[in-house]
Amino acid sequence: MKLLLDTQIMLWWLLGDSRLRQQTREFMTATACMVSVASVWEVAIKHRLGKLSVDPVTFRDQSLEAGASLLMINDAHVIETGSLPGFHEDPFDRLIIAQARTEGLMAVSADAIWSEYSVALRRP
Numbered sequence: 001m002k003l004l005l006d007t008q009i010m011l012w013w014l015l016g017d018s019r020l021r022q023q024t025r026e027f028m029t030a031t032a033c034m035v036s037v038a039s040v041w042e043v044a045i046k047h048r049l050g051k052l053s054v055d056p057v058t059f060r061d062q063s064l065e066a067g068a069s070l071l072m073i074n075d076a077h078v079i080e081t082g083s084l085p086g087f088h089e090d091p092f093d094r095l096i097i098a099q100a101r102t103e104g105l106m107a108v109s110a111d112a113i114w115s116e117y118s119v120a121l122r123r124p
Contacts, residue, residue: 002032004071004100006109007039007092009124011054014062019110024124028108033068035060036099040070042092076102087116 005013005028012020013028044056064070073095080098081091088094088111097117100107106120114121 002034002103002105003028003122004034004036004096004103004105004107005039005068006096006107006111006114007035007042008110009108010035010039010059010063010068011043011052012124014054014059014066020124024108024122027122029067033066034071034105035063035068036071036096037073038092038095038099039063071099071103073099084117088113 009020011017013025040056040060043052043054043059046052047055060070077095077099080102081094084094084098088097093109093111093114096109097107097114097119099105100119101117106122107114108122108124110124
């Protein structure tokens with residue numbers, strides 16, 4: 001089993017945020033984790049807008065140092081976003097959900113809307 005981490009979850013892991021329960025942190029440490037390139041893109045945009053202090057290079061590098069792998073975006077992922085119901089309109093979340101579904105990964109997200117999709121999901 002591999003995990004695909006929502007951007008927020010990866011940030012919580014890197015920053016030692018208490019919203020990421022110790023049990024989940026240990027599970028993530030013991031399981032192969034992936035971070036979508038969409039998350040790096042999301043961090044880049046939010047950093048440029050001043051909404052996030054972490055820059056995309058630091059986010060990417062620290063994610064890799066923490067043991068996560070980068071999941072590239074491909075055409076199947078993008079096409080899958082078009083078949084997702086409209087529960088969530090955030091394009092980054094939709095893409096990460098589509099990647100989890102297409103690749104057969106378990107997603108880790110605190111976003112309650114993710115449970116509306118047919119995706120294996122672990123809550124933090």
